[in-house]
Amino acid sequence: MSQFLKKNKEVIFLAVETSCDDTSVSVLRATEDAGRLKKIEALSNIVSSQTLLHAGYGGVYPFLAKREHKKNLPAVFEQAIKGIDVSELVFIGVTQGPGLDPCLWTGINFAQELAKKYSLPLVGANHLEAHFLANLLTLGIGEEKFTKTYLPAVCLVVSGGHTLLFLANVIGDYKLLGETVDDAAGECFDKAARILGLGYPGGPAIAECAKTYSKRTWGGQTSPTGGSTSKEAGIVLPRPMINQKNYNFSFSGLKTAVLYLHQKQTPETQKSEGYLEAMSYEIQRAIVDVLVTKTKRAAVEFGARSIIIGGGVSANEELRKEMKKVAKELNVEFLAPAPDLSVDNAAMTGAASYFAWRVGKASSKPEDLVSDPNLSI
Ligand code: KG4
Numbered sequence: 001m002s003q004f005l006k007k008n009k010e011v012i013f014l015a016v017e018t019s020c021d022d023t024s025v026s027v028l029r030a031t032e033d034a035g036r037l038k039k040i041e042a043l044s045n046i047v048s049s050q051t052l053l054h055a056g057y058g059g060v061y062p063f064l065a066k067r068e069h070k071k072n073l074p075a076v077f078e079q080a081i082k083g084i085d086v087s088e089l090v091f092i093g094v095t096q097g098p099g100l101d102p103c104l105w106t107g108i109n110f111a112q113e114l115a116k117k118y119s120l121p122l123v124g125a126n127h128l129e130a131h132f133l134a135n136l137l138t139l140g141i142g143e144e145k146f147t148k149t150y151l152p153a154v155c156l157v158v159s160g161g162h163t164l165l166f167l168a169n170v171i172g173d174y175k176l177l178g179e180t181v182d183d184a185a186g187e188c189f190d191k192a193a194r195i196l197g198l199g200y201p202g203g204p205a206i207a208e209c210a211k212t213y214s215k216r217t218w219g220g221q222t223s224p225t226g227g228s229t230s231k232e233a234g235i236v237l238p239r240p241m242i243n244q245k246n247y248n249f250s251f252s253g254l255k256t257a258v259l260y261l262h263q264k265q266t267p268e269t270q271k272s273e274g275y276l277e278a279m280s281y282e283i284q285r286a287i288v289d290v291l292v293t294k295t296k297r298a299a300v301e302f303g304a305r306s307i308i309i310g311g312g313v314s315a316n317e318e319l320r321k322e323m324k325k326v327a328k329e330l331n332v333e334f335l336a337p338a339p340d341l342s343v344d345n346a347a348m349t350g351a352a353s354y355f356a357w358r359v360g361k362a363s364s365k366p367e368d369l370v371s372d373p374n375l376s377i
Pocket residue numbers: 020158159160161162185186187189190201202203204207311312313314315316317342343344
């Protein structure tokens with residue numbers, strides 16, 4: 001028994017996430033065996049979303065988001081620690097970046113206060129790594145199995161603020177392959193939806209409309225001519241940078257193409273369901289085509305054992321379906337997070353915090369931690 005206790009160590013810790021418009025606090029438990037992670041699980045993962053609040057602006061308004069984080073953090077924290085013995089906490093993790101600077105600081109200041117109050121070390125987490133590690137949480141397996149089964153992996157993080165492709169050799173060792181040179185994929189969904197008057201957030205709204213289109217046209221199936229064309233929709237949009245032999249993305253031209261095409265329509269057409277559904281179908285196809293084509297090329301070039309996706313846009317059913325197809329074709333694994341772990345949440349911040357803490361990045365001087373809004377992978 002004493003040997004078991006020595007071998008298996010439990011590390012309970014708390015994580016805070018406020019990088020964009022979700023206020024989240026999570027308490028996690030990492031079970032270690034001889035210093036290796038056997039399992040990581042969220043004991044609580046409370047998220048207070050500001051989506052409705054920002055809907056009127058068609059996007060996230062940073063200073064409004066900051067005010068809401070400040071207002072919501074105490075209650076979210078109280079809910080997250082319900083039933084938890086705070087004296088058992090070993091450290092606190094907080095999103096350091098990338099993200100909206102005023103929002104990041106709200107979470108950091110809150111975490112600094114907690115670290116001081118409970119005399120705990122504080123560690124900063126990379127939000128992009130957190131989106132990738134949301135998959136480890138979803139699987140509920142240890143790092144050894146994760147590494148052996150899925151790494152090296154080609155990872156695509158797609159959200160409202162980020163679109164990047166990176167290679168994960170092992171947890172903590174990443175190589176950036178490419179990123180968006182302008183808008184993020186989620187931003188493109190949001191802006192296109194705004195042009196079409198479909199509301200915010202745009203991703204789910206466009207996905208819903210696109211689904212109605214394909215249901216009506218092909219009984220819920222994707223276009224029989226495959227992913228690269230949707231001429232059946234009577235609308236053809238560009239697939240920016242799809243043929244460029246690099247791993248960068250660009251979505252602002254696609255948004256502009258949507259705007260020009262929309263402006264050419266009569267007011268009646270602009271409001272017609274058939275047109276909005278066809279347009280949504282084509283917007284989604286264009287974004288998915290680019291993301292899938294580049295990810296596939298990277299998976300082949302780097303001999304990846306898996307394709308892993310994360311971020312708000314990874315909740316997109318069509319993207320998941322197409323990525324899965326490609327993974328099958330290449331005979332590699334495919335991973336996507338559980339829906340509640342796709343969007344911003346503190347449990348994934350906790351996963352990234354754990355690995356940062358383990359390599360000694362936690363500081364007993366919490367006041368030293370500063371935000372890094374442009375942090376990369
Ligand atoms: O990761 P996330 O919650 O926050 C950021 O860090 O940005 O991602 C939010 C983004 C929004 O742009 C939203 O439109 C998009 O994810 N999104 C989707 C879907 N669900 C959320 N995009 C496409 N399809 C979806 N089902």
